[in-house]
Amino acid sequence: MSQARPPAPAAWDSIGLVVFDVDGTLYSQRLLRLRMLRDMMVHAASTRSLDVPLVIRAYRRIHEWIAEREVSDFDTALVAETAEATRLPAAKIRSIVDEWIECRPLPYLALCRYPGIEALFAGLRRKARTIGVLSDYPAVAKLDALGLEADHVVCASDKGIGILKPNPRGLKVLIDAAGVTPSETVLIGDRAERDGAAARRSGAWPLLRSAEPLDGWQTFVRFDDPIFAKFLDA
Numbered sequence: 001m002s003q004a005r006p007p008a009p010a011a012w013d014s015i016g017l018v019v020f021d022v023d024g025t026l027y028s029q030r031l032l033r034l035r036m037l038r039d040m041m042v043h044a045a046s047t048r049s050l051d052v053p054l055v056i057r058a059y060r061r062i063h064e065w066i067a068e069r070e071v072s073d074f075d076t077a078l079v080a081e082t083a084e085a086t087r088l089p090a091a092k093i094r095s096i097v098d099e100w101i102e103c104r105p106l107p108y109l110a111l112c113r114y115p116g117i118e119a120l121f122a123g124l125r126r127k128a129r130t131i132g133v134l135s136d137y138p139a140v141a142k143l144d145a146l147g148l149e150a151d152h153v154v155c156a157s158d159k160g161i162g163i164l165k166p167n168p169r170g171l172k173v174l175i176d177a178a179g180v181t182p183s184e185t186v187l188i189g190d191r192a193e194r195d196g197a198a199a200r201r202s203g204a205w206p207l208l209r210s211a212e213p214l215d216g217w218q219t220f221v222r223f224d225d226p227i228f229a230k231f232l233d234a
């Protein structure tokens with residue numbers, strides 16, 4: 001089965017669509033969260049309220065198990081469960097998530113962007129590859145903040161998707177939009193149990209950014225690794 005075989009760099013010749021996850025793949029999530037944590041502390045001190053850190057923590061925890069259980073219409077369930085866990089109204093959860101997960105991080109993204117990604121995007125374009133983006137969070141504003149442009153962007157909350165990775169629905173939509181087959185597609189992500197699994201389930205190649213080797217997965221450390229050499233030669 002092709003699904004069990006890690007993609008060899010030589011397989012790039014048959015790849016027409018290169019899909020990127022966003023968070024933790026295009027930028028350092030650890031660095032961003034440190035900055036956001038600092039801002040949250042300042043905010044908590046000035047408002048004398050821990051609502052924001054408590055909501056964000058609960059939201060992220062619930063996000064994980066809703067992804068694992070592949071809940072449809074995940075957004076409604078996620079907000080309702082977070083409201084219940086924090087005993088705050090759903091409207092308050094939405095406004096905190098919009099502000100602290102969607103908006104406030106945007107100005108920090110460029111600083112947290114991984115080196116080499118811009119050159120890789122340019123190389124992919126030069127070699128006539130289609131670039132897709134697949135994210136569990138809204139991604140258009142983030143791509144803009146990162147200074148990156150994709151041909152197709154699909155987010156879990158888009159109409160007709162409504163489900164998080166590892167469910168492969170979003171990836172299938174991208175593959176159809178690009179007019180390629182799954183075996184002509186690579187999904188580059190940072191989480192084996194989310195990005196890797198979504199790729200394998202749809203028959204695409206998974207490629208994971210990881211500082212450590214991951215058993216059974218093809219990995220890379222940086223965007224200027226030899227695995228991308230084909231796209232980096234000027």
Ligand SMILES: [Mg+2]
Nearest residue numbers: 021023024190
């Ligand atoms: Mg990620």
